[in-house]
Amino acid sequence: xxxxxxxxxxxxxxxxxxxxxxxxxxxxxxxxxxxxxxxxxxxxxxxxxxxxxxxxxxxxxxxxxxxxxxxxxxxxxxxxxxxxxxxxxxxxxxxxxxxxxxxxxxxxxxxxxxxxxxxxxxxxxxxxxxxxxxxxxxxxxxxxxxxxxxxxx
Numbered sequence: 043x044x045x046x047x048x049x050x051x052x053x054x055x056x057x058x059x060x061x062x063x064x065x066x067x068x069x070x071x072x073x074x075x076x077x078x079x080x081x082x083x084x085x086x087x088x089x090x091x092x093x094x095x096x097x098x099x100x101x102x103x104x105x106x107x108x109x110x111x112x113x114x115x116x117x118x119x120x121x122x123x124x125x126x127x128x129x130x131x132x133x134x135x136x137x138x139x140x141x142x143x144x145x146x147x148x149x150x151x152x153x154x155x156x157x158x159x160x161x162x163x164x165x166x167x168x169x170x171x172x173x174x175x176x177x178x179x180x181x182x183x184x185x186x187x188x189x190x191x192x193x194x195x
Contacts, residue, residue, distance in 0.1 A: 043100075043101040043102060043103070043104070043127045044056060044058040044059060044061075044066075044101075044104070045058075045059055045060070046127040046128055046129065047059060047103075047104075047125045047126075047127055047128070051125070054123050054124070054125045056125060057069065073092045076089055076090050076091070076092075077089065077090065077091035077092070080109075082112070086112070086114075088108045088109060088110055088111070088112060088115065089108070089109040089110075090106045090107060090108045090109065091106065091107050091109070091146070091150070092104060092105070092106045093105050093106070093107070093139075093142065093143060093146060095126075095135060095138065095139040095142065097130070097135070101127075102126060102127055102130040102135050103124060103125055103126035103127060103130065103135055103136070103139050104124065104125060104139075105122060105123060105124030105125070105139050105140070105142075105143045106122070106123050106124070107121060107122055107143055107146055107147050107150060107152070107155075108120070108121050108122070108123075109150055109152070110152075111156060115156075116156065116186075117158070117181060117184075118158055118181070118183070118184060119158055120155070120156035120157045120158040120186075121147060121152060121155040121156050121157070122140065122143050122144070122147065122155050122156075122157050123157075124136065124139050124140060124143060126139070131165070132165075136165055136166060136169040137168075137169040137172050137173065140157070140169050140170065140173050141173050143155075144173060144189055144191050145191070147191045148191035148192060152191055153190070153191060153192060154188050154189065154190055154191060155188070155189050155191055156186060156187070156188055156189075157170045157175065157187045157188075157189065158184040158185070158186055158187075159184060159185045159187060160183060160184055160185075161180070161183060161184065161185060167185060167187070170187040170189065171187070173189055174189050174190060174193055175187035175188065175189040176188055176189070
């Protein structure tokens with residue numbers, strides 16, 4: 043699934059694309075460490091936790107929650123990013139994984155989560171709005187949508 047999702051698409055960076063199995067195992071270790079970090083790492087990177095969406099015991103997508111935002115992430119990146127493998131798109135899994143990620147964000151103490159979406163990413167915009175999102179702004183490249191996580195518990 044991670045090999046099917048491009049390295050970079052619609053703002054999502056999939057660092058696992060192209061990794062060997064050994065490199066993938068190391069990547070997983072890094073992701074685990076990142077989820078337990080606090081504060082800024084290396085002066086810019088925020089802690090994040092990665093989640094997986096399985097359907098019928100098969101992975102179809104993944105997503106990450108950034109535990110807090112920097113000024114840069116308020117413009118591009120937001121709290122939540124996710125991707126669905128191309129062969130599983132158009133089946134409502136984007137909306138589903140975003141809903142799960144919002145529940146997890148609430149558990150992490152994030153009351154309102156920002157999702158930044160490329161202007162031409164109609165599916166992600168629809169998923170965010172279907173999950174209670176409110177468009178609060180727009181840059182030259184992205185729509186800014188805030189979603190109250192309290193409603194997701």
